[in-house]
Amino acid sequence: AQTVTQSQPEMSVQEAETVTLSCTYDTSENNYYLFWYKQPPSRQMILVIRQEAYKQQNATENRFSVNFQKAAKSFSLKISDSQLGDTAMYFCAFLFSSRTYKYIFGTGTRLKVLA
Amino acid sequence: KAGVTQTPRYLIKTRGQQVTLSCSPISGHRSVSWYQQTPGQGLQFLFEYFSETQRNKGNFPGRFSGRQFSNSRSEMNVSTLELGDSALYLCASSLESGGPYEQYFGPGTRLTVT
Secondary structure (H helix, E strand, O other): OOEEEOOOOEEEEEOOOOEEEOOEEEOOOOOEEEEEEEEOOOOOOEEEEEEEOOOOOOOEEOOEEEEEEOOOOEEEEEEOOOOHHHOEEEEEEEEEOOOOOEEEEOOOEEEEEEO | OOOOEEEOOEEEEOOOOOEEEEEEOOOOOOEEEEEEEEOOOEEEEEEEEEOOEEEEEOOOOOOEEEEEOOOOOEEEEEOOOOHHHOEEEEEEEEOOOOOOOOOEEOOOEEEEEO
């Protein structure tokens, strides 16, 4: 069975500093996709970044980047130059490409950016 | 383009009652997925509908059901409500099904069962 684990329920970071959120997953699949979603307080969840398992290069979106280690089944999110607007719940999600596609989400990490 | 909308936004029901939640996807999106979000459990996948057919189903009891209409709008029904059904119910739409399509989430319906 596929599982996604986020071992940090809560984290905080000072504004302008860098923070890394951890995510590990377990799967026997070889072809899959990984995502980080952000859910700001009382606002809709939005996609932050995605990574295809077949790509060795780590994905980057402005201040957000991932460290994808396929062998270790690790997919961490690095936020550089943290801003107050980054305060949110962050979910790691896994999508495996079998006959039916289904998202599996982690339990989330609540990140607070401190002024 | 309007985002995903969900109605109602808040709902309070009594144990044993039933409830229907509604989701309108982004125009042109044909896939709608439903999730239950609770503290400590994250998002649990309920089911996905595509072209009025259920494509995927999570591990929830039969009290949870859904349907999709020809305009892609979807409804989720929970019968015989239990206290443990209190949660934020999110719906997400995507362009198609069966691929790594980005999901766009609605604001959710917060259901409280007393």
